[in-house]
Amino acid sequence: MTRPPERLRIVPVRATALVLVIVVSVVAVAAIERDGWQAFAAALAGFLVAVAGPAVVSRGGLRPAGYVAPSNLPPPPTHLTGREAEVAELQAYLEDAVQRRRVANLHGVAGIGKTALAVYTAHRAAPKFKAGELFARFVPETPAGDAIVAVRRRFIAALSPAGTVVPDSPWRQAVMYRRLLRRLGEDNQLLIVLDDVTGAALVRPLLPRTRWCAVVITSRNRLDDLPGKDFDLGRLEPAAALQMLAAIVGNARIVAEQGAARQLVRAAAYHPLAIQLVGMALANRPNSRLDVALGRMARGGGGREGTFDNALDLAYSMLTSGEQDALVALGLLDRRNFAHWELAALLGEVVLDGEAFEYSLRLTGVGLLERHSVDAVGVQEFRLLEHVERYARRRAGDRYDDTERAAATARLDAAREGRSTQQVDLADVFETEQQTLDKGNISRAFKNTRDAVALARDCGDREAAAEATAMLAELHAELGGLEDVRDLLASLPVEYPLPHVRALRIRAKLHRRQRQLDDARRLLAAASDLCRATPNPSEEIRLLRERAIVESLGAHPAAGLPLIREARDRAEAEAGQRRQLPALAYAESRVLIALDQLDEAEWVLRHGAQDAEQQQQELSRSWIGYEQAQVARHRGQHEQVLELALDALNRFGGMRHRYGSAHCREIIGRVLAVDDPDSAVRFLAEALETFHNCGDAWVEATAAERLGEVQAERGYIAEAVDLWRAAEQLYESIERSAASARARERLTRVRQHLAAHHTAVLGGGT
Known part of the structure; x- marks a missing residue:
């Protein structure tokens, strides 16, 4: 962000150019006669931004309005040698x-x-x-x-x-x-x-x-x-193969034992994956000599079946005895994909599920397995690589006799049958993992919920699977992962009332975040009607809270007060619902801030923070801290904003909550922009990157707009216009999808920024 900005260029509009010239010419004569040249110049700048604006882009070509170029390539490989x-x-x-x-x-x-x-x-x-x-x-x-x-x-x-x-x-x-x-x-x-x-x-x-x-x-x-x-594509040249091995295990080891290194890559037939397997086995044993590893490879079988067996013999020889047992047992599977509990069944009573999972992770770490998930839920399975499957079958054939093989297969069949008929109570999985989330144990909540989905699927309990899937959607929504939420909600069946209520509420939250308030209200009304037919106190309180937050963003935020007060009364009266009080304090503060009742908001947040700490709800405590920073910002108390927002940032960081951290960075950047614009750019840029990766168009647009304002103040006009153009496209997309009044308001402001700086941009910026 600190490099000199590139000059913007105008991309020809071709088919519309002649029309623009004619229109501008007609307007020019009338404007000059009526108001003079200065008025005409201002009108022309605004006209160009509004009409020809989509043709003005930075370092790119003409794109449709509202389009943000996607980029979902996986990360590039660390080492690509010989190609x-x-x-x-x-x-x-x-x-x-x-x-x-x-x-x-x-x-x-x-x-x-x-x-x-x-x-x-x-x-x-x-x-x-x-x-x-x-x-x-x-x-x-x-x-x-x-x-x-x-x-x-x-x-x-x-x-x-x-x-x-x-x-x-x-x-x-x-x-x-x-x-x-x-x-x-x-x-x-x-x-x-x-x-x-x-x-x-x-x-x-x-x-x-x-x-x-x-x-x-x-x-x-x-x-x-x-x-x-x-x-x-064919195999690597010998020199490139040696270079690839050096990139994995370290050049010093290759230089010290060049002869053994050459023999290793020759034994791997200069095949990239075989060399990678050899390299990963050696990298996990940094103190092993290469000639010793070469000897182990030969004793392991000498690659009786070709290229990959040479590499696999070495990888196998460097595993612990438990890891070797696990790999050989996997040779008894009837398919390449497996769950860790299936490995535990093959190994017998000597290995618990947790140990089998650890073995699977370690075998993945050395390149013998890969992790796999089949859908948006992300239930993790493991998969044997094609060559590893063949190798494991050969090893299993050498180790097990017919009796041992039959016993292991019988244990696997019994485990599968038992899991499919297991009587488990998954009805409370949503509420249980909601409490895990409230405590800030986000990773554990994800793991537990995915495990619940997997178990419910194996048992054929579709309603429990729907409940757990709804909780996954809730988790992704909390972390700002809008695309993940949409994929999960699309997979939810509608025949189960409570998961459907939750899905409607979560979908409403997505619309609220995009400031599509009428759509959010419609979904929440449908959820409330359905919830009355299937009473659930916890979900009823959450619906009231979400409705209040929606109203805080609308034209009449006072409409949120009776909703939040009803929710608070119910939380205090209903057994087990006091745990919702911190989240209700956060929601109530948003309504009060929208009404400019800052003293009341501060009081509510202070008591909400106390409730959160008493109940060990780290997540609500973090959001309350962020909201306290918002109150301080509205009062112009910049030092207090920084103190509160930095504390909330540390709390979110401890939970690895990137979405919450980005909100804190955004408010810190806004405050720093007054006295320290260079630091403000860093905080705002980090927030913008996170929001972009989350897919939250509204917060991405607002972060881009504010970062553009700071860059303009610093004199980086081309950078500012880039950011405002991106914000304009995002606001346009939101406004078109639901006629959002907030988006129209922001869009007008961004276009004013663009119009104000248009002449400078055409002249090359600063």
Whole structure:
């Protein structure tokens, strides 16, 4: 943020340019005759911002209003050695848009490094693709039709303004997808990476029919009948293989034992994944000599079945005896995916579930397993890598006789049967984990809730699974993960009343955060009606609290007072509901601040903080601290704002609550902007990054707007205009989706900023 700003450029509007010239010419004559040249200049600046504004972008091309370029590429690999020529060739191909469709098919055997090469090159080429970068990995077990619909749906959501509703019909999705891709142009190109594709039929419906989009496809085999260019990846050259091993285990070990290092990469047949397995085994034993490891590899079997067995023999020899037992037991599985309790059953009474989970984690850490989840719920399973599965089966065949194999298989079958018929009480999972969340144990709440979903699914208890899934949505909403919340709510069945009530309330919270207040009120009214038919005191109080917060943001915040007072009366009267008092104090303070009743708000928050501390509710205590900082800000008490907000920031940080931390950084940045704009930029920029990753368009827009104001004060006009343009697009998307009055108000203010600085930007800024 401290580098000199780049000069903005005007992108031609082509088809509309002549119309603009005619309109401006007519307006010019009338304005000059009536009010003079100065009035005309001011009117012209505002006109350009309002009408031609979408054509003024920083370091990019013309984009539709409300569009924020997506970028969901995985992080680039840390080490990509020996592929310099392939990277250069692929990058040149992707960036060359001269009269051709760019579809690159990277193919080669498993583990050869296709995904690593695709992602690494995509990151290098990303600056050329102003419309963004999209990534999708295909799960082999997913039916082709479902996979196409799921990927296309995610791409539509990423390419559309915030708040866009994606149609359910696959045909309508296909039409919408094509329409979005037709917006691309020379200055507005898109990059798509499709990973682990098993057939051309999977990707044909997703390929754009435009040369302004480049696509990278990775697959085991060459995909026939696709346009574009093939990239056949083979093994590494010996020198590159040695360099790759050095990058993992450290160059000093390679230099000290060059002969043994060469033999190790030769035994791995210069295959990237085999070298990675060797390297990870050695990295986990930093004091082991390479020649000793080479001897262990030979004693382990010498790679009787080829490349990967050499590497796996070394990895196996460096495991503890318990980890070796676990890997061999996994060779008895009838599928590659497994849960840790299945491993515990195979190992027998000597191993508990917790130990089996720890073994699974350790085997994942050395590259023998990978963690896997099948849907938005994120229930974690483990998966044997393809070559590891074959290796484990061979080891199991050598170790177990028929009797031992039959006994282990019988234990596994019994464990699966017992889990599917287990009688468990999951009815209170939402309230139980809500209390875990209130205490600030966010990670534990996530783990417990996912475990509850997994158990409910195995037992066939769909209602309990819905309750636990609703709690997961609540957790993600608390952390600001709006897209995760939407995915989870979309998977919830509506036939169970209480989970449906919770889903309506959580969905209303999302609308409230986007300042779509009428939609929030509608959902809360429906939830309240349903809750009266299925009474639940805890949820009824939460509904009243959410309704009060919604009203605090509307034109008549006083309407929130009777709601919050009713909620407080019920919490004090109902058994077990006093634990909701701290959260109610937070909600009541928002209403009182909106009414400018700061003394009352301060009193409510002080007592709410005391209740939170007495009940050990660290989460509510943190939000109350943030709200106390807001009261101090309204009073102009800047030193107190910093003290309170920094304390809340530390509390949120201790819980790893990035969303709450970002809110604290935002208010700190606003206060620092008065006397220390350089520090303000740092705090606001950190908040903006978090809000962007959360997908919360409203707070992202407000953070961008305020950071733009600070940058303008510092003289970084081009930076400020970039930020205001992003804020303008986000506010527009919110206003269009629900006619939000708040969004219209903010949009007007941002456009005033842009109009005020438009002349300076056209002249090159400062």
